Amino acid sequence: MSPLLVRPLTENGFEIVAGARRYRAAQIAEQSTVPVRIVNLSDAAALEAQLVENLIRSEIHPMEEAQGFRALLDLDEPKYSIEQIAAKVGKSPVFIASRLKLADLAPAAVEAFYADEIGVGHALLLAKLPANVQEQALSACFKEVYNNGAKPARILLPVRNLQFWIDSNVLLVLKDAPFNKRDAQLVPAAGSCADCPKRTGHNKLLFGDDLGRQGDRCTDPGCYAAKVSAHVTATIAAKPELVQISTAYGGQKEGSPVLPRNKYTAIQSEKAKDKQQAQRPEYKTCKFTTEAIITEGSDVGTIQKVCANPTCPVHHPKQPTSRNDEKWKAEQEKQRREQAIANTTGLRVLAAIGGAVPVRLIGVPDVLCRWMS
Numbered sequence: 001m002s003p004l005l006v007r008p009l010t011e012n013g014f015e016i017v018a019g020a021r022r023y024r025a026a027q028i029a030e031q032s033t034v035p036v037r038i039v040n041l042s043d044a045a046a047l048e049a050q051l052v053e054n055l056i057r058s059e060i061h062p063m064e065e066a067q068g069f070r071a072l073l074d075l076d077e078p079k080y081s082i083e084q085i086a087a088k089v090g091k092s093p094v095f096i097a098s099r100l101k102l103a104d105l106a107p108a109a110v111e112a113f114y115a116d117e118i119g120v121g122h123a124l125l126l127a128k129l130p131a132n133v134q135e136q137a138l139s140a141c142f143k144e145v146y147n148n149g150a151k152p153a154r155i156l157l158p159v160r161n162l163q164f165w166i167d168s169n170v171l172l173v174l175k176d177a178p179f180n181k182r183d184a185q186l187v188p189a190a191g192s193c194a195d196c197p198k199r200t201g202h203n204k205l206l207f208g209d210d211l212g213r214q215g216d217r218c219t220d221p222g223c224y225a226a227k228v229s230a231h232v233t234a235t236i237a238a239k240p241e242l243v244q245i246s247t248a249y250g251g252q253k254e255g256s257p258v259l260p261r262n263k264y265t266a267i268q269s270e271k272a273k274d275k276q277q278a279q280r281p282e283y284k285t286c287k288f289t290t291e292a293i294i295t296e297g298s299d300v301g302t303i304q305k306v307c308a309n310p311t312c313p314v315h316h317p318k319q320p321t322s323r324n325d326e327k328w329k330a331e332q333e334k335q336r337r338e339q340a341i342a343n344t345t346g347l348r349v350l351a352a353i354g355g356a357v358p359v360r361l362i363g364v365p366d367v368l369c370r371w372m373s
Contacts, residue, residue, distance in 0.1 A: 003035035005049060014038065017046045018053035044075050048088055062120050063113060066102035073100065082205065097205035101127040106134040112141075121159035125166060128206060130198055130220045133170055140165040171217040172224050174199060178301030179231035186230050190223050198223070228301045235293055235301070243290055243308055247297030258296055264308040265315040286314040 004019030014036070016023055026034045041049065051068040054060050072080050082100070086093045105113065105127050113123045122141050126134050141162050144152040174193060179186055181193035193199060200207035201216035218224045236242060249261040265281055267289060272278035288309035294302045307315040 003037045005053070006036050006038055007041040007046060008038060015046075017041060017049050044072075044078055047071055047075070052089055061114070062099060062123070063102055063105075063110065066099045069096055069100050070103045094205050094208070097203065098124055101206060103127075104131070106131045106138075109134050109138050112138060118156065119159070122156075122162055125159065125162050128219065129166070129170060132222065133220070137162065137166060137170065140169075167214075170221055171200070171214070171219060172221060173214065174201075174216045174218055177218075177224070177227070178299075178303075179227050186234070187223070187226050190227065193218070193227075196223075231301050232293065232295055235303075236295075239291075241290075242303075243292035243306060244295045245292045245304065245306060245308075247294055247299060259292075259308055261297075263310075264292070264306045267305040267307065269305070281315045281317075284314050286312050288312050288315075 002019070002022070004023055005017045006014040006019075007017055009015050017039075019036075023034060047068070051072065054064065054068060069085055072085055073082070080088075082093050082096045086096045089096075102113075102123060105123060109118070109123065109126045112118045113120075118126075118138075118141055126137055126141075129137055141157060142154045143157055145155055146152045174181055177193070184192040184195075190196070196202060196218075198220045199216055199218055200214075236244070243264070244258045245264055245266075246258050246260050252258070252260050252263065267285060268282045272280070272283040277283060285305075286307055286309075288307045289305055290308070292304050292306045292308070294300050294304060310316050
């Protein structure tokens with residue numbers, strides 16, 4: 001019904017462009033001849049024909065599609081764009097871009113994909129991440145369920161669960177970055193964020209929907225953290241007078257210049273909404289107000305105005321002692337004195353009894369001992 005497509009290689013030799021499985025089936029069926037269509041094709045044209053042929057097959061694996069599209073894109077002559085490939089195979093550019101991205105899957109993810117442990121939706125989300133993040137994200141695709149002490153069963157979670165995990169643990173909003181995103185020398189090995197292929201805005205075909213909701217985001221938290229660290233170091237070197245603060249509560253580490261959250265008051269940058277809010281310490285300034293840089297906790301690298309002077313009457317006022325507290329303290333002191341007097345009197349009485357009745361109590365019946373006590 002459909003002849004094999006072949007192209008001549010030598011005078012009597014042909015290469016099967018499309019129909020290799022039909023050819024093998026004919027051999028198994030011991031057919032001496034098969035219908036063929038001979039066409040002179042270049043390498044690029046042959047690859048196109050193979051790709052179109054494979055796309056017609058319903059059982060083709062998405063990874064095979066990815067490899068075919070990648071082979072077309074990597075041709076030196078002629079050069080193809082994603083849009084041209086999409087026109088050739090009758091698919092959208094977004095579909096082609098998504099399939100091409102599957103070629104960037106880490107080996108562990110490829111293995112799980114071929115084994116049907118994850119679906120194409122999971123694979124596409126994983127492929128959008130850097131290779132060093134994919135393995136951790138792959139683990140987030142599953143949930144282990146324990147049943148009566150038996151070996152835990154691994155259940156594949158829906159694609160939306162993986163998307164939520166990626167949003168919460170990987171993607172970082174670039175507009176909130178404290179460093180200059182166009183500075184290529186901040187971390188020379190990483191270069192400028194504007195030119196980085198790992199940001200979502202660099203590939204609008206892959207991240208078009210996300211860009212509208214979330215804006216441009218970084219997909220490499222390790223690189224982002226390195227830039228934040230470099231930014232903090234450079235800022236402190238340029239302004240050594242900056243106070244270093246942490247957004248976490250707790251004690252200050254010995255020898256650390258970083259102040260914990262309970263050692264300073266952060267001054268709000270926005271204006272108070274009403275008079276009641278304006279009376280709160282964080283909406284007031286004082287003569288001790290100064291700039292600080294967050295070096296630990298959340299929002300690291302951000303500049304914040306603070307008051308870190310413990311004697312400041314505006315931001316660290318002394319707590320007045322209430323009359324109830326004074327009464328309680330007086331009562332406690334009274335009880336302490338009465339207890340001390342009682343203890344002293346008891347000792348004196350026992351000493352007097354011991355001097356007046358020099359009787360050894362060894363061997364005295366238990367009843368008498370209890371009566372004396």
